[in-house]
Amino acid sequence: xxxxVTVWNENVHETTEPEIMPxxxxxxxxxxxxxxxxxxxxxxxxxxxxxxxxxxxxxxxVLASTDVLVWWGHLAHDRVSDEVVDRVxxxxxxxxxxxxxxxxxxxxxxxxxxGTTCSLRWRDDGDRELVYTVAPHHPITAGVPHxxxxxAHETYGEFFDIPAPDELVFVSGFSGGEVFRSGAAYRxxxxxxxxxxxxxxxxxxxxxxxxRRVIAxxxxxxxxxxxxxxxxxxxxxxxxxxx
Amino acid sequence: xxxxVTVWNENVHETTEPEIMPxxxxxxxxxxxxxxxxxxxxxxxxxxxxxxxxxxxxxxxVLASTDVLVWWGHLAHDRVSDEVVDRVxxxxxxxxxxxxxxxxxxxxxxxxxxGTTCSLRWRDDGDRELVYTVAPHHPITAGVPHxxxxxAHETYGEFFDIPAPDELVFVSGFSGGEVFRSGAAYRxxxxxxxxxxxxxxxxxxxxxxxxRRVIAxxxxxxxxxxxxxxxxxxxxxxxxxxx
Amino acid sequence: xxxxVTVWNENVHETTEPEIMPxxxxxxxxxxxxxxxxxxxxxxxxxxxxxxxxxxxxxxxVLASTDVLVWWGHLAHDRVSDEVVDRVxxxxxxxxxxxxxxxxxxxxxxxxxxGTTCSLRWRDDGDRELVYTVAPHHPITAGVPHxxxxxAHETYGEFFDIPAPDELVFVSGFSGGEVFRSGAAYRxxxxxxxxxxxxxxxxxxxxxxxxRRVIAxxxxxxxxxxxxxxxxxxxxxxxxxxx
Amino acid sequence: xxxxVTVWNENVHETTEPEIMPxxxxxxxxxxxxxxxxxxxxxxxxxxxxxxxxxxxxxxxVLASTDVLVWWGHLAHDRVSDEVVDRVxxxxxxxxxxxxxxxxxxxxxxxxxxGTTCSLRWRDDGDRELVYTVAPHHPITAGVPHxxxxxAHETYGEFFDIPAPDELVFVSGFSGGEVFRSGAAYRxxxxxxxxxxxxxxxxxxxxxxxxRRVIAxxxxxxxxxxxxxxxxxxxxxxxxxxx
Numbered sequence: 003x004x005x006x007v008t009v010w011n012e013n014v015h016e017t018t019e020p021e022i023m024p025x026x027x028x029x030x031x032x033x034x035x036x037x038x039x040x041x042x043x044x045x046x047x048x049x050x051x052x053x054x055x056x057x058x059x060x061x062x063x064v065l066a067s068t069d070v071l072v073w074w075g076h077l078a079h080d081r082v083s084d085e086v087v088d089r090v091x092x093x094x095x096x097x098x099x100x101x102x103x104x105x106x107x108x109x110x111x112x113x114x115x116x117g118t119t120c121s122l123r124w125r126d127d128g129d130r131e132l133v134y135t136v137a138p139h140h141p142i143t144a145g146v147p148h149x150x151x152x153x154a155h156e157t158y159g160e161f162f163d164i165p166a167p168d169e170l171v172f173v174s175g176f177s178g179g180e181v182f183r184s185g186a187a188y189r190x191x192x193x194x195x196x197x198x199x200x201x202x203x204x205x206x207x208x209x210x211x212x213x214r215r216v217i218a219x220x221x222x223x224x225x226x227x228x229x230x231x232x233x234x235x236x237x238x239x240x241x242x243x244x245x
Numbered sequence: 246x247x248x249x250v251t252v253w254n255e256n257v258h259e260t261t262e263p264e265i266m267p268x269x270x271x272x273x274x275x276x277x278x279x280x281x282x283x284x285x286x287x288x289x290x291x292x293x294x295x296x297x298x299x300x301x302x303x304x305x306x307v308l309a310s311t312d313v314l315v316w317w318g319h320l321a322h323d324r325v326s327d328e329v330v331d332r333v334x335x336x337x338x339x340x341x342x343x344x345x346x347x348x349x350x351x352x353x354x355x356x357x358x359x360g361t362t363c364s365l366r367w368r369d370d371g372d373r374e375l376v377y378t379v380a381p382h383h384p385i386t387a388g389v390p391h392x393x394x395x396x397a398h399e400t401y402g403e404f405f406d407i408p409a410p411d412e413l414v415f416v417s418g419f420s421g422g423e424v425f426r427s428g429a430a431y432r433x434x435x436x437x438x439x440x441x442x443x444x445x446x447x448x449x450x451x452x453x454x455x456x457r458r459v460i461a462x463x464x465x466x467x468x469x470x471x472x473x474x475x476x477x478x479x480x481x482x483x484x485x486x487x488x
Numbered sequence: 489x490x491x492x493v494t495v496w497n498e499n500v501h502e503t504t505e506p507e508i509m510p511x512x513x514x515x516x517x518x519x520x521x522x523x524x525x526x527x528x529x530x531x532x533x534x535x536x537x538x539x540x541x542x543x544x545x546x547x548x549x550v551l552a553s554t555d556v557l558v559w560w561g562h563l564a565h566d567r568v569s570d571e572v573v574d575r576v577x578x579x580x581x582x583x584x585x586x587x588x589x590x591x592x593x594x595x596x597x598x599x600x601x602x603g604t605t606c607s608l609r610w611r612d613d614g615d616r617e618l619v620y621t622v623a624p625h626h627p628i629t630a631g632v633p634h635x636x637x638x639x640a641h642e643t644y645g646e647f648f649d650i651p652a653p654d655e656l657v658f659v660s661g662f663s664g665g666e667v668f669r670s671g672a673a674y675r676x677x678x679x680x681x682x683x684x685x686x687x688x689x690x691x692x693x694x695x696x697x698x699x700r701r702v703i704a705x706x707x708x709x710x711x712x713x714x715x716x717x718x719x720x721x722x723x724x725x726x727x728x729x730x731x
Numbered sequence: 732x733x734x735x736v737t738v739w740n741e742n743v744h745e746t747t748e749p750e751i752m753p754x755x756x757x758x759x760x761x762x763x764x765x766x767x768x769x770x771x772x773x774x775x776x777x778x779x780x781x782x783x784x785x786x787x788x789x790x791x792x793v794l795a796s797t798d799v800l801v802w803w804g805h806l807a808h809d810r811v812s813d814e815v816v817d818r819v820x821x822x823x824x825x826x827x828x829x830x831x832x833x834x835x836x837x838x839x840x841x842x843x844x845x846g847t848t849c850s851l852r853w854r855d856d857g858d859r860e861l862v863y864t865v866a867p868h869h870p871i872t873a874g875v876p877h878x879x880x881x882x883a884h885e886t887y888g889e890f891f892d893i894p895a896p897d898e899l900v901f902v903s904g905f906s907g908g909e910v911f912r913s914g915a916a917y918r919x920x921x922x923x924x925x926x927x928x929x930x931x932x933x934x935x936x937x938x939x940x941x942x943r944r945v946i947a948x949x950x951x952x953x954x955x956x957x958x959x960x961x962x963x964x965x966x967x968x969x970x971x972x973x974x
Contacts, residue, residue: 095361095362115360117334118338119338119434121477122477123478123479124477125482159480161475163338166411178483188408190408191361191362191406234362234364234366234367237367239421
C-alpha cells in the first residue's frame with residue numbers, strides 16, 4: 003500500500019538567506035521529497051508543506067491522509083501555532099509516524115512529545131561526522147553502511163536531553179571529539195517517532211545517498227498503524243467478557 | 246541528609262464533599278505526610294501545599310528547597326496554572342524528584358512530562374487490587390510484600406497510554422479481571438519521576454502500611470540529584486580538552 | 489518473500505501421555521503449523537521438527553534455511569543437546585527469529601539468551617486468562633482483541649525472572665488473581681526473540697483464533713534479517729574512511 | 732553499612748609479561764583495590780582474588796560475603812572454570828553486584844549474563860578516549876567530569892554486541908573516529924551489572940582519579956540487595972490472600 007509522506011519544512015533559510023544553501027535549490031523539503039521518491043518509487047506518495055501556508059499546510063485533512071510526517075525546522079519554531087502542534091501531537095498518538103530531523107530537536111512538536119528540553123551542545127566547524135549503527139537488527143539500518151561518513155557537518159554533542167530512547171539506533175562521532183545519539187526511536191501512543199540528527203542547512207547532507215536511505219527506512223518504519231487516539235473510558239465490570 | 250518532601254494535593258474532595266472520605270480527616274495530603282513521617286522519621290522534612298494557596302503553594306522558593314514533590318490531583322487538573330506547571334517541569338528536569346499518585350495520571354505536569362494522553366480505563370466497584378512486584382531489585386520495592394493486597398479500590402485498567410517506562414516496577418490485577426501497570430519509573434532531564442496508581446479518595450489506601458512503604462521508598466529513590474536544567478550551549482572546538 | 493518457519497516441539501506429551509491432549513491429534517507442532525498456514529497462507533512455508541529426530545531435526549542446513557524458529561518444550565528441556573542449543577543461539581544472534589512458547593521459558597535456548605533463571609510461579613486450576621495489550625503500536629498486536637479471553641488455562645504468575653523486555657507487549661491477568669508479563673520482545677545480536685506464555689498442553693489454546701493470530705504476527709515480526717553473527721574484529725586506524 | 736567488594740583479576744599479564752604494565756606494580760587488582768579504598772574509605776572493605784587461587788579465590792563463602800564483584804580478565808577467560816561461573820551467575824541473580832571491566836566483555840560470566848557474543852571492534856594505537864555521560868541523573872556519574880579525558884588508550888568500537896542496556900550511562904569517542912557504548916547498566920534477577928570499558932593493561936587508566944570515581948560509584952550502585960535467587964514455585968490458588 004502506498005506510503006503517504008508529508009514533508010514539512012519551515013522554509014525560512016531558503017526564502018531569506020538562499021545564498022547559504024545553494025545545494026538545495028528546491029528547498030530542504032524539495033531535497034527530502036526527491037530522496038524519498040528516488041528510493042521508494044511507486045511505493046510512496048510525497049507531498050510537502052511549509053510554514054507560510056494556511057495552517058502551515060497541516061490541516062486536519064492533510065494530516066488525516068498522512069502516514070508519516072517528516073519535520074525540518076530551525077529558525078521559526080516559535081512561529082508554529084500551538085493549535086497545529088496540538089493537531090500533530092494527536093495524530094502521532096493516534097498512529098501517524100513522525101520523523102524529526104536535525105534542528106527539529108527544538109521544535110514544539112518534538113519537545114512536547116519528549117517532555118524534556120531536548121537541548122544539546124553544538125558548534126559549526128565543518129567536522130567530519132561518522133554515524134555508527136548500534137542496533138543492526140533495526141529496519142531503519144537496512145542497507146546503511148557502518149559507519150555513514152558525512153564529510154563535513156555541523157557538530158551536535160552530548161548531553162542531549164531526551165528521554166532514554168525506546169531504541170537507540172545510531173551514535174555519531176565527530177572529528178573534533180564530540181559524540182551524539184544521532185538516531186533515536188520512540189513510541190508514543192499508537193505512533194512512532196524517529197529523531198535523526200543529520201543535516202544542517204549549510205551542508206548538502208540530504209543529497210547524500212546513505213542519509214536518504216536512513217530517512218526512507220525511517221518513513222517505512224514509522225508508517226501509520228491506526229487513526230485512533232487513546233482515550234479515557236469508564237467501563238462496566240466484566241466488559242471484557244461480553245461479546 | 247534530610248530528605249525534603251513537599252506533598253501537593255488539590256484538596257478539593259476534602260473541602261467540597263468531605264463525607265466521601267472520612268478516612269482522611271487531615272486531607273489526603275495530611276495522610277501522605279503522616280505516612281512519610283512515620284516511615285522516614287528524622288530523615289525527612291515534610292511540608293504540604295494545596296491548590297488554593299497563592300501560586301498553589303509552589304513558589305520558586307518552595308520548589309528550590311524541595312527534593313521530592315508528591316502530587317495528588319483529580320477534579321481540578323485544569324485549575325492548576327500553566328505557569329506553575331512550567332515551573333515544576335523545570336524543577337524536575339533540573340533534578341527534583343516527582344511522585345505522581347493515582348488520578349494524577351491526568352495532571353498537567355504528568356501528561357506534559359510524558360508527552361502522551363496518559364488515558365486509561367476505569368470503573369469503581371470496590372474491587373480487590375493485588376499489586377505485584379515485577380522488578381524485585383528496584384529500591385522502591387524494598388520491604389514491600391509480593392503482592393500488596395488492597396482489599397477494595399477503584400479499578401484502573403489497560404491500555405494506559407504512557408511511554409514505555411524506563412523501569413516497570415509494579416503490575417496490578419483487579420478482582421474483576423483488569424490488569425494495570427501500577428508502578429512506573431522514568432527519568433526526565435536530571436530528575437526522576439515515579440507514577441504509582443493506588444489510591445482513590447474513596448478508599449483509605451494511604452493509611453495502609455505497605456502503600457506507605459512504597460511511597461516512602463519512592464521519595465527516597467527520587468531524591469533530588471542536582472539543580473541545573475539541561476541547556477543548549479554553543480561550544481568551541483576542543484572545549485573538552487581545555488582545563 | 490515466503491517466510492520460512494520451523495516449528496519445533498519436543499513431542500513428549502503427545503507420544504507418552506496422549507490422553508491428556510486430545511485437542512492436538514497432530515501434536516502441538518501440528519496445531520501450530522496449521523495455525524500459521526491458515527493465517528499466512530502462501531506467504532509462509534512451515535516445516536516441523538521434533539526432539540527424537542537426528543540432531544532434534546535442527547541441523548545446520550535446516551536452521552540456515554529457517555527465518556523463524558518456533559519453540560515448544562516442557563518435560564524434556566534437558567534432553568536437548570548443548571550442541572544444538574549452541575547452533576540455535578548462533579543462528580538467532582546471526583538474525584534468525586525465535587518465538588518461544590509457554591513452558592519454553594525454561595528451555596536451554598531461552599534461558600541462555602536471557603542470562604537469568606526465567607523462573608516463575610505456576611498452578612493449574614483451569615483459570616480464565618485475559619491477555620491485555622500494553623503496546624498497541626506493536627505489529628504483534630495487529631488484529632488482536634483487547635483482551636484475548638482464554639476460557640481455561642494453566643496459571644503463570646510473577647515474579648517472572650527475565651531481563652526487562654525490550655518491548656513489553658502483553659500482560660495477562662488470571663481469574664485467581666495472578667498477573668504475568670505474557671508477551672515479551674527482545675533483540676539479541678541481529679535476531680529477534682518473542683516469548684508468549686499461552687498455551688499449556690492440557691488446554692486447546694493453539695486452536696484459538698486470537699492466539700494463532702499472535703503467533704503468526706510474531707513470526708512475521710521476528711523474520712530473519714541477516715545471517716551473520718556479530719564477531720570480534722581487529723581494525724586498522726582509519727578503517728572507516730577507506731573505500 | 733560497609734560495602735564488601737571483591738576485586739577479581741586473572742593476573743596473567745602481571746605474572747607473565749610484567750614489563751608491559753609498569754604502572755601496576757601491585758597488579759591490576761591491586762590498583763583497583765587502592766582506588767576503591769582511596770575513594771570509599773571506611774565505607775568499603777576490599778579483598779582481591781585471582782585465577783590461580785583454589786577455585787579462583789571465589790568460593791561459596793567468599794561470594795556469599797561479597798556485595799560487589801569487580802571483574803578483570805583478558806587472556807585467560809577460558810581458564811575460568813564453568814563451575815565458578817555458575818556460582819557467580821547465581822550470586823548475581825540472587826542480588827550480588829557485578830562490575831565488569833574492559834576486556835571482561837568476553838569473559839564467561841559476562842557473555843553468559845548477556846546471552847550475546849559481546850564482540851566488538853578494537854585496535855591499539857594509543858588514541859585519546861573521551862568518555863561522555865549520557866545519563867546525568869545516574870548515580871554512577873556523580874562527580875564525574877563530562878567528558879572524562881583518557882589521554883591514551885586502546886580503542887574499542889561499535890558494533891558492540893550486547894543487549895540494549897537497561898540504562899546507557901556513558902558513550903566514548905576515540906581520536907581515530909570510533910564510538911563505543913562504554914558504560915552500560917543491567918539488572919539480572921535481583922542483581923545489578925555494570926560494564927565499563929576503560930582500561931587496558933598497557934595504559935595506567937586505573938590510576939586516573941575520574942576512572943576510579945566511576946568504578947567506586949559503580950560499586951555503590953551495584954551493592955547487593957538480597958541473597959535469594961529467583962526460583963520456580965508451584966502455588967495454590969489464592970496463595971496471595973492468605974496471611
